[in-house]
Amino acid sequence: MNVLIGVSGSIAIYKTLELIRLFIKNGDEVRVVMSEAASRFITPLTFESLTHNKVLTSQSESWADEYNHIDIAKWADIFIIAPATANTVNKLYCGIADNLLLQVYLACNKPVLIAPAANTNMYLHPTTQKALQHLPNVIHAQEGLLACQDEGVGKMADVKDIFYKALRLTSAGLYKGVNVIVTGGGSIEKIDDVRYISNFSTGKMANALALALYIQGANVILVTSKDTSLPKDIEVVKYTSAASLKAILDELVSRCEYLFMAAAVSDYAPQYVRGKIKKTNQPLTLHLTQNPDILASIHGIKKIGFKAERDEENALMYAKKALVQKQCDAICLNLLTKNDFGSDTNEVIFISKDKEVILSQNDKFTIANQIIKESLDV
Numbered sequence: 001m002n003v004l005i006g007v008s009g010s011i012a013i014y015k016t017l018e019l020i021r022l023f024i025k026n027g028d029e030v031r032v033v034m035s036e037a038a039s040r041f042i043t044p045l046t047f048e049s050l051t052h053n054k055v056l057t058s059q060s061e062s063w064a065d066e067y068n069h070i071d072i073a074k075w076a077d078i079f080i081i082a083p084a085t086a087n088t089v090n091k092l093y094c095g096i097a098d099n100l101l102l103q104v105y106l107a108c109n110k111p112v113l114i115a116p117a118a119n120t121n122m123y124l125h126p127t128t129q130k131a132l133q134h135l136p137n138v139i140h141a142q143e144g145l146l147a148c149q150d151e152g153v154g155k156m157a158d159v160k161d162i163f164y165k166a167l168r169l170t171s172a173g174l175y176k177g178v179n180v181i182v183t184g185g186g187s188i189e190k191i192d193d194v195r196y197i198s199n200f201s202t203g204k205m206a207n208a209l210a211l212a213l214y215i216q217g218a219n220v221i222l223v224t225s226k227d228t229s230l231p232k233d234i235e236v237v238k239y240t241s242a243a244s245l246k247a248i249l250d251e252l253v254s255r256c257e258y259l260f261m262a263a264a265v266s267d268y269a270p271q272y273v274r275g276k277i278k279k280t281n282q283p284l285t286l287h288l289t290q291n292p293d294i295l296a297s298i299h300g301i302k303k304i305g306f307k308a309e310r311d312e313e314n315a316l317m318y319a320k321k322a323l324v325q326k327q328c329d330a331i332c333l334n335l336l337t338k339n340d341f342g343s344d345t346n347e348v349i350f351i352s353k354d355k356e357v358i359l360s361q362n363d364k365f366t367i368a369n370q371i372i373k374e375s376l377d378v
Contacts, residue, residue, distance in 0.1 A: 003030045007033070015156055023166075031072060035101045056100065058100050081115065114135055115139050120152030142158070143155065161233075164211065173217040177219070205368070253298055265291065299327070302375070303328045305331045316356075332349070334346060350370075352374075359374075
């Protein structure tokens, strides 16, 4: 992907270096256009060293090659303005093109992503707010301690949020506008107020699925028992026990079209004792009751289940049995003998009534992308 990054004159410019690094790590080609004000904060040489491409400035613009505001706009697959000062934001809205960065904006007919950064009063000024409300694809500033030492809104958005939003805007949009639930992590069944039964699930596969679906345009709700560091546009709902997960899903299912059930839900729950069970010299017996089968109880939504097995000889049979019993559209079989809990890689057999597809060993984000593509056809 050809990524063009526009930089205006803000102290937040140092964050743009990390944003560029993310795109380069992703295998993208990056070029930079700078306003004259931006050059007061950092030299073009810094960006050239990082991107290995000449930076477009008013001094370097040339009509003898493609380094001008018309041709570079044609080259780009996306134009990201980060940071965009309050001055830049208001000029973008009014169509003013009195510097090179603004001229590129008017010449660009590809997706544009705007990440503002400004002093709180400048950011919240009615003029700036009106501009932000009308400009397309604004990723709004955060609250925090600003460079001017004021505390408030105005910090440029996290670079990872900008990065993933850019990927979303340029993706094929396989799930564009589709409402999707992803569940992840292990359930927690309380023994008493200090102890519980759980499992080794880390929620990594669910996080990868949520991110892959978000990039492909889905409106994602991640229901998880684990902490995450996903884009802020992904709604995260926390659950603890199987009972709390069921209550959450019962409320959400009617609003969604897909459920990717990657959560590791405890099959059994102990009889809860309030307080703390005291240690004695006698053995402690836990009385377990079977939890309801949450996935089997859900209807009216396309369901992709996940099954972890250690019995390689019978795993496929168990997965096919679960496909029927739980009335799923597909089951993703994970052999724990190949990839145990917490692994950063996975190998999955995607099973539906019409096909069995081996998704060979790869990182979980790649596997997640393969799963969501296969799920479109079930």
